[in-house]
């Protein structure tokens with residue numbers, strides 16, 4: 241099975257639809273930050289982008305949580321959803337669609353989809369027996385559980401025995417088709433370790449899975465048997481399709497699939513890998529819907545080696561962090577310090593050190609210092625030189641000339657940490673260059689042309705770095721560009737490509753001679769740990 245081609249001018253991507261059993265934490269923020277960075281990068285390239293996020297609101301876990309709080313499930317969901325929205329705003333995330341699975345139009349899509357799968361003969365009624373982790377909303381094999389009867393992701397939540405009539409989806413019918421999908425499309429699921437894991441899982445034999453619940457009221461009724469509600473995952477995955485509808489469009493599958501499908505990228509954490517990499521493609525095949533282009537599963541943010549999760553309560557409050565350090569700092573840390581396919585820990589001292597070293601000192605100070613020297617040595621005007629005047633073997637030009645190509649590749653392969661390191665290499669080389677060349681001495685010796693050449697090369701390297709980092713640190717990049725005499729806000733994603741075009745601004749050496757530069761202002765203030773952390 242080969243995948244359908246997508247429109248090269250468009251890019252659609254999704255975060256998971258987060259479960260609203262509790263307020264968002266830094267883990268939910270992590271996936272959404274990555275998605276936002278990719279969306280911004282694709283926009284910078286000039287594509288039309290649709291970034292979908294949202295919430296998954298049905299199921300037993302929500303029903304119980306609402307009960308515990310003494311509110312209706314809908315009231316509970318509405319409360320939590322505002323917290324997600326607030327967090328996305330504070331993290332400077334610019335999404336296009338927020339898909340809620342309790343929306344009436346979603347119900348229409350789920351019913352139509354269910355009907356297609358039913359007509360395909362892929363749904364039947366049978367008895368379901370097994371261990372159920374409510375926190376995962378998933379049946380588990382006995383051998384998957386810990387000794388205390390809990391699932392490894394939720395070591396404080398007992399799996400519960402279930403013996404009930406459910407509707408099943410014939411996943412077993414799709415074994416060969418899924419194997420074929422993975423064999424023919426190595427890029428369908430990344431990173432490779434996850435692909436191998438899933439391929440082994442498929443080869444091990446696929447069992448039909450139940451897609452209805454009999455004792456859960458908080459869900460959509462099964463169209464042909466309303467005693468049952470649709471299993472939360474069957475419903476939640478379809479939220480990606482509902483999100484594609486234009487606000488005024490009638491909620492039909494054809495309408496939803498007409499403009500943005502197939503999705504270019506589903507970004508998920510590895511906890512929900514099977515649902516996306518096995519169940520989802522099989523469901524789509526059954527309903528005769530083409531498949532998404534690519535799934536990328538990132539690692540976990542951990543605390544003491546355990547996945548941070550809402551159910552475990554070992555999370556970090558992102559609101560506090562943003563309040564203290566600002567969104568650029570948080571975004572930079574998580575993208576630069578964590579290899580996106582692997583697990584990563586958060587440590588606040590390390591966080592502050594990294595930010596101060598990279599953004600305050602290496603980048604911010606370099607710009608400030610260079611602008612100060614330009615004021616002093618070039619009569620306040622930009623250097624009267626351009627990139628073309630410098631030889632190819634110039635140490636900064638040599639790095640800068642093909643830097644963008646490498647950075648584009650790292651964004652496209654989600655190796656953000658590698659991309660940041662490469663950009664930092666240019667910034668560090670610039671610091672070294674200025675120290676070694678000592679323009680202050682050359683100025684005293686009357687070597688004006690040389691002084692201007694040095695300052696130009698450094699300024700241009702800072703500019704290119706800021707441009708390439710703009711999807712990650714849009715506020716800081718905007719301030720840097722302002723200091724270089726450009727009027728651009730990298731947060732106005734749809735306009736950026738017109739004001740500072742990608743093709744031009746990803747080259748080294750485009751800064752014009754004689755630019756009028758504003759007075760130097762610090763662009764990134766040093767961060768400090770709160771008092772109790774330093775003592």
Ligand SMILES: Nc1ncnc2c1ncn2[C@@H]1O[C@H](COP(=O)(O)OP(=O)(O)OP(=O)(O)O)[C@@H](O)[C@H]1O
Nearest residue numbers: 258259267268271508509540541547548549550551
């Ligand atoms: N510790 C984490 N590290 C990285 N991503 C996470 C983490 N926790 C949640 N996520 C993101 O959220 C998705 C799961 O969403 P969900 O709403 O179920 O959050 P959760 O905290 O894992 O919930 P719960 O603890 O109730 O299982 C993951 O696939 C991932 O995208």
Ligand SMILES: [Zn+2]
Nearest residue numbers: 373376391394
């Ligand atoms: Zn679990």
